[in-house]
Amino acid sequence: MGGCMSDSQDTTDRNVEREIEKDKKQDTRAHKLLLLGAGGSGKSTFFKQLKAIHGEGHNDREKEGFKRQIHGQVVESIQLLIRQCKTVTKDPLPGIKDEDDEPFGNDDLDDARLSNSLKVEMTETEIAQFKIAKEFDQSCQYLLEIHGSRSALTEQLVTHVKSLWNECPAIQAMFEHRNKIGIPDSSAFFFNDIERIGRSDYTPDHKDIVLARYRTTGMTEKEFHIKDAVFKVLDVGGQRNERKKWIHFFDGVTAVLFVVSLTCYDEVPFEDVTDLAADVTLMNSMLESIKVFEDTLDFECFQKTGFILFFNKADLMQEKIKRVPITNAFPNYKGPQEFKPSVDYISKYFLSLNRVPEREMLLRFFFEYVLFVNYW
Amino acid sequence: MALTLCWCFFAVIHKKIKNKINKTKQLSKYYAYIFQIKIKTKQSINTKRGTFQKCSSLIKRCFILHLVWVWPAPLVLIFFFTLLLYGCKNKCTFTVQNKTVIGCGVFYVWLFVDNNLLFNHNFLVTAYIIASPFWIAMIRFYFVWYDSRLNQDQIKFHWKQQLFLGNDIMRLLQTNDDLQVLSSPVSETSISVASANGSDNDITSKECKAIIPEKSETDLELKHPLPYTIKYRHVIGDARWIIAFWLLFCVGTCFLGMTQLWEGKEGLFYFLVLSTTLAYGIPVVLLSLLLLKMLELHDSLDIMRLDAIYLCVVYVYRVFVSPYALHGIKLAVIIHTHTHTHTHTHKISYSGNEKNFICCITSTGVSFDSNAFLFKRGLRFGSTLVVVYLNWDDEIISLENILAQPKTFDMFASHLASELSLENLFFLTELMQLKYFLRWQQLQIFSIFYVYLFMPEEEINEKSLGWILQLPQKVIEDNLDSHLIKKGTICKQKVYKVAFLMFHYLYQRYVQTNSLSQINIASEVRQPILDAFAEKQIFVSNNSDLTDAKHTICRFIQVMDIAAINIYRLLENDSLVRFLKSERYQQYISLKGS
Numbered sequence: 001m002g003g004c005m006s007d008s009q010d011t012t013d014r015n016v017e018r019e020i021e022k023d024k025k026q027d028t029r030a031h032k033l034l035l036l037g038a039g040g041s042g043k044s045t046f047f048k049q050l051k052a053i054h055g056e057g058h059n060d061r062e063k064e065g066f067k068r069q070i071h072g073q074v075v076e077s078i079q080l081l082i083r084q085c086k087t088v089t090k091d092p093l094p095g096i097k098d099e100d101d102e103p104f105g106n107d108d109l110d111d112a113r114l115s116n117s118l119k120v121e122m123t124e125t126e127i128a129q130f131k132i133a134k135e136f137d138q139s140c141q142y143l144l145e146i147h148g149s150r151s152a153l154t155e156q157l158v159t160h161v162k163s164l165w166n167e168c169p170a171i172q173a174m175f176e177h178r179n180k181i182g183i184p185d186s187s188a189f190f191f192n193d194i195e196r197i198g199r200s201d202y203t204p205d206h207k208d209i210v211l212a213r214y215r216t217t218g219m220t221e222k223e224f225h226i227k228d229a230v231f232k233v234l235d236v237g238g239q240r241n242e243r244k245k246w247i248h249f250f251d252g253v254t255a256v257l258f259v260v261s262l263t264c265y266d267e268v269p270f271e272d273v274t275d276l277a278a279d280v281t282l283m284n285s286m287l288e289s290i291k292v293f294e295d296t297l298d299f300e301c302f303q304k305t306g307f308i309l310f311f312n313k314a315d316l317m318q319e320k321i322k323r324v325p326i327t328n329a330f331p332n333y334k335g336p337q338e339f340k341p342s343v344d345y346i347s348k349y350f351l352s353l354n355r356v357p358e359r360e361m362l363l364r365f366f367f368e369y370v371l372f373v374n375y376w
Numbered sequence: 377m378a379l380t381l382c383w384c385f386f387a388v389i390h391k392k393i394k395n396k397i398n399k400t401k402q403l404s405k406y407y408a409y410i411f412q413i414k415i416k417t418k419q420s421i422n423t424k425r426g427t428f429q430k431c432s433s434l435i436k437r438c439f440i441l442h443l444v445w446v447w448p449a450p451l452v453l454i455f456f457f458t459l460l461l462y463g464c465k466n467k468c469t470f471t472v473q474n475k476t477v478i479g480c481g482v483f484y485v486w487l488f489v490d491n492n493l494l495f496n497h498n499f500l501v502t503a504y505i506i507a508s509p510f511w512i513a514m515i516r517f518y519f520v521w522y523d524s525r526l527n528q529d530q531i532k533f534h535w536k537q538q539l540f541l542g543n544d545i546m547r548l549l550q551t552n553d554d555l556q557v558l559s560s561p562v563s564e565t566s567i568s569v570a571s572a573n574g575s576d577n578d579i580t581s582k583e584c585k586a587i588i589p590e591k592s593e594t595d596l597e598l599k600h601p602l603p604y605t606i607k608y609r610h611v612i613g614d615a616r617w618i619i620a621f622w623l624l625f626c627v628g629t630c631f632l633g634m635t636q637l638w639e640g641k642e643g644l645f646y647f648l649v650l651s652t653t654l655a656y657g658i659p660v661v662l663l664s665l666l667l668l669k670m671l672e673l674h675d676s677l678d679i680m681r682l683d684a685i686y687l688c689v690v691y692v693y694r695v696f697v698s699p700y701a702l703h704g705i706k707l708a709v710i711i712h713t714h715t716h717t718h719t720h721t722h723k724i725s726y727s728g729n730e731k732n733f734i735c736c737i738t739s740t741g742v743s744f745d746s747n748a749f750l751f752k753r754g755l756r757f758g759s760t761l762v763v764v765y766l767n768w769d770d771e772i773i774s775l776e777n778i779l780a781q782p783k784t785f786d787m788f789a790s791h792l793a794s795e796l797s798l799e800n801l802f803f804l805t806e807l808m809q810l811k812y813f814l815r816w817q818q819l820q821i822f823s824i825f826y827v828y829l830f831m832p833e834e835e836i837n838e839k840s841l842g843w844i845l846q847l848p849q850k851v852i853e854d855n856l857d858s859h860l861i862k863k864g865t866i867c868k869q870k871v872y873k874v875a876f877l878m879f880h881y882l883y884q885r886y887v888q889t890n891s892l893s894q895i896n897i898a899s900e901v902r903q904p905i906l907d908a909f910a911e912k913q914i915f916v917s918n919n920s921d922l923t924d925a926k927h928t929i930c931r932f933i934q935v936m937d938i939a940a941i942n943i944y945r946l947l948e949n950d951s952l953v954r955f956l957k958s959e960r961y962q963q964y965i966s967l968k969g970s
Contacts (some may be wrong), residue, residue, distance in 0.1 A: 061956060061957050062953070062957060064844075064956075065953030065954075065957070066953070068948065068949055068952075068953060069949045069950070069953065072945055072948065072949040073949075076945065080900075083900075120409065138724075181900075182898060182900075208510050214949045214950055215896060215946055215947075215950060216950055217795075217797040217800060217946055217947070217950050218792065218795035218796045218797025219795055219796055219797075220795060220954055237797075237896065239896050240894075241894035241896050243897060244894070245796045247796075248796060270898055271898065271899050271902075272899050273898050273899050273900050279835060284710065298557065
């Protein structure tokens, strides 16, 4: 009895060994590429585009997943907008309120606001524009009570979101401040198309898939075969807690693809989002990106690794530069408030962070909505 | 299937002719009963789940009684078939014995059907000899199963080690009764401890010494109870030789008995009886003990403990008292049907979605594997047993369903482990453990009527428990200190204290900036939690006002719920998408679907 058992054990052991060897061989052949960058810079979007162009594309099951992500994004964004409006105007939140706890909560918030003199004070009129009218109370109530676990948007939800988005000026006003409350730009696109997305037979097209934004947790890897070469690309989460996990896959990396969002110089990092009073000059994602980039460059194991810097969201940057100068993140910048010199400055700044001259550094720009060509 | 049906039919006819009229009446009664209930259950699906469950358990009891007293033969055959099919399917080392197993099975049934044969000693002895490979197969089967189980356990054990909630709380309560740690502000007690991960920021987890047990390999193994298979690994290893010895003994005595008979020495008849009783009785006891252990593993002893023991007693009695100890094998079969009827009805309680299950009448698939395999076999041997199982509907795949079933929960957890994002699931699990604890305590200390009728101020009611995610009972209970959910160990005041300690642990481990396994939440969500804890640092231990304590706990639940929902959504929108297309899950689906 025992003999037979150990035989089967041996064969499985041998199989495992063979597989390990095979993996090792493949590993030496494959180029391991790491996608790094701060939260919200577009690592996963890059990954998705790679998959669409060089991978086998997205099958139905994956599309189902993206549909879920888009629905999640819509629900979460609208909830965030409503909550922020209520916080600013100090409306009681229906779901979270408990009578006994009210005194603590509000006092505490006020104290925090008073004590932090660095934050921008708002006037009464400014606050008033975020007041959600009484007629939308029902919609707000309904939307705020949604938990996860719904893969499809119901008809009711669609109408509520639609009425809030199109008819409520407070929500629109709040959306203008999306950089401070951590709402992705693409949410507007989905809000506008809410009827199409809410249909039961909706399948996301390529644009929807690329625009969908959701936080990544952990990491995923995928192999791409491009012109005889095998690339193993690792996509990771970029939030602060996710960055702790990066160290686990730093071994044997061919190149690091560092993604930087060009528009993030006035965006508050996801982990620091509080309310509209946040000061974007003190903390913004660009500063965070720079810090992450510096930290990554300093790693022992990356001293000889090539870096490819991707500057993402150039199209949105062209819009944004007209309204906001990049001096939020780069106080030393003296050039004009235009796209080309600003981007040049940013890219030079990033390159100057490299203190190892023999390290290969490449710069790439790409637009979020446009399919990019083969860079290799 | 046709063969099985034939056998069943034949056996029923046979019984009806041969047996006493009483028994026939009984039999038909059972059938009527079963069919009645079948109709009832169909209706009750649409109306109420509670009655449905009651009915199914009634059916189960009826069937088991029926099985024990009236009609065991076809089941023996079914058992052999499933054994055979399982062997083919898993390509384990059964191939040699397959033919002999079937041979034995048929022979057994034949023996049983024609009772007169049993009085012929020659036949009896030949039967014993032919049957011996079957015993070998049985034991082999158990070991194969055991080994696979061991492998699973070792994988699971690794990550389950990291669930700490509730394991150390009791010890803390005893040693640290005044809660000195908590009565002083956080900033003073903060001890910087370099993270075990050694990550890029060189994370320091503040005051993680307060509640989180120190992480060292040897400590962990002592604190966390080892799974049964890992723990008794060496025992089983030794037992193999004992069992082998017994088998040799079986064959030897049979051979001896046979030679004696051939020589025509009638005086040795008693020796024959004794040796056969020993040869069959002892392996039966041994096997039934092993099977009982397996029952435990199938988490089915919670309600059905009495039934199982009762069956054992009845069968051991019958085996030893009856002059020809042939039916021992039936014990195994019955215990197994028992397990499976149980696991299947059990699943209903996991399911939150009423559309998800249907009821159908099938025979039992007797197998050692409680998942998809049984499901398929059960359909194939369509006969009498009412098995209620979940309809695996591919279209309704939500994270809720995946987390609610133990099998998929484990798969999802190991997927997250491979993606390095297990802390999200840990957070959800531990929060649900906490809520489970609160609810359990509340139901234990006060009767349900008291809580619902008078709504006492200081009690936490269902509503204030907030968002509940359905997780497998096993996951929640296995990793919770058993003292915490034992009647009478914790008094009312202490319940809140324990809950507070648990919250503090969650806060330190998951929420605090730079904590050990920080979760991915926005500061919009984190800030309320930090605020709540900053306010409630001083939690007066023994003489505190219960109403006040309740409000504190409720506040914690509220703020934690927001984070939990956030994390749930993150898992649903990010990890689940990749899990569903992972190779493992696809394999699982195809296994179920075919």
